[in-house]
Amino acid sequence: MKTRKIVLSNRFNGLPKPEDFAIKEEELPDVLKDGEILCQAEWISVDPYMRMRASTLNLGDAMIGMQVARVLKSRCPEYPEGSQVVANFGWVERTIFKPERDHGVETIYKMPEMKGLPDSYALGTVGRPGNTAYFGCLRVCKPKEKDTIVVSAAAGAVGSLVGQIAKIQGCTVLGFAGSDNKVKWLQEKLKFDHAFNYKTANLPDVLAQYASNGVDAYFDNVGGEFTYHVMKHMKPFGRVALCGAISTYNSTDSSKPALVPFDYGSMIYKNITMEGLHVLRWRDEWYTGINQLRDWILEGKIIVEETITEGFQNTPEAFINMLKGENVGKAVVKV
Template structure:
């Protein structure tokens, strides 16, 4: 058996390019007792992969999760034909030995999707959704009547965060980078105010949409944008620091220069807490079950940008940093 894999040919210098990747073939061993052979059907590409890539050596496989079909199985725990979520990286065939204890971040048999697309398990009904769910509800603790600001609000995480904010009774203000995204956020997702961060003054937009101040901020971008939001936060404001895509392609040999108004931070007693979603691994199914049910009830609207073809994973990944996608970008392994 031969598996295809996509490796980082050379370390990225700034924004990744197609020349930085290479597709290689790799022979696989015949599966042994306790192992399974899977074939990828859906792949996830996410901004965090750019940050993780700094620790990769030239020629190492790109990291990432996939929804895969079990072609062969020598364990009763994972029957042939079942679908699994696996943190197998950018590869099409995988031989894997499931652990005795389920690790929801690395591998699990897909839960009942109740008719929803299986690809949702890589997005709103999976790790992405749990990132939005736990990050917002546990760290920002939104209350009815709170004002919530979401950056990168048309992306995979941000679009779910904003909708959960509406479910919780918040006024939701979302920022994104195109009129198409703003229309989707306003007309389909129900955001109260939407702004194109490329064409407006962020501070003025916040004063217009949140004259009483901001209570919660879900931060996906970092940098100067976060500086402006913090300046408009209320006493005891809460920030969930999820991502910092504004700095992922910067020169890592130089210190980040992020403006911070320490006076506001201190005297408004703003709480800012960074997180990785695996903090809530013991409650993993609680999160995705709630998210799945909200989708089925029509409370969560999900949009995917689908790229077809395993070989197109690098271009799909690069598009994340151009802001081309609306919602979750997902790669279908084959037509």
């Protein structure tokens, strides 16, 4: 029995290129060992963090990432044949895995109860990006009614949810994205109070006009100069949730640290808190987050958009396009 996997064939230099990846075939055993399951990928996730994490891989390693997979064969009663899993199997079509050896939301867990929602949502709003937005917004930004919250990369898988969660909490939300079409989507579909194209907007002027009393909380997905300007406009005791730094990921010189402007004066004299967040710190509350997000979708409180790429072999293309900002909402690949 064969499987295909997409491996890293070159180190990234700036934005990843198609030739940085290769498809390899691999033989799998025909007979499972006790406790093992054979899974077939149905949906594969592509996310910004993979750009940074790829530096930890060896050339020839399969690219990392979550997938929704179907159990084709099973010698593990907890995961019967025909059931679905959400698993950190990477960019691989078929995988043999022994759940009892390495079990949990970091590696493999049972498909959530989707209540009729698309399976692909388990890689987005009802999955890791959803919980990143849910816990990052509620536990780090700590929104209160009438707060003003700024969200960067607001049309992405995480940012689009953060803004909607903040709206549910009664906040005024300013979202920034990279195209006029995304700005229109944020305003008309997701009902952000204000949305702007960061490529054409004058950020200090926008913040002075639309957050005239200052910014209470900032959900940061991009880092860099954008974050510097938001920090200067924050209120005393403002909160910054540091989730990502997309603006630094495609640096062409990996030997040098990403140097960005930083407003020490605001941080110190306004007593601003900046807190990094990684979603697995809330692993013990995993289903609390995704079940609430699922229910908000069903109640019409959260709108979900996906950018779907068809075909396993096109996963690198989906990844590159996502890093270029061509996706709206969650980027996924239908295998």
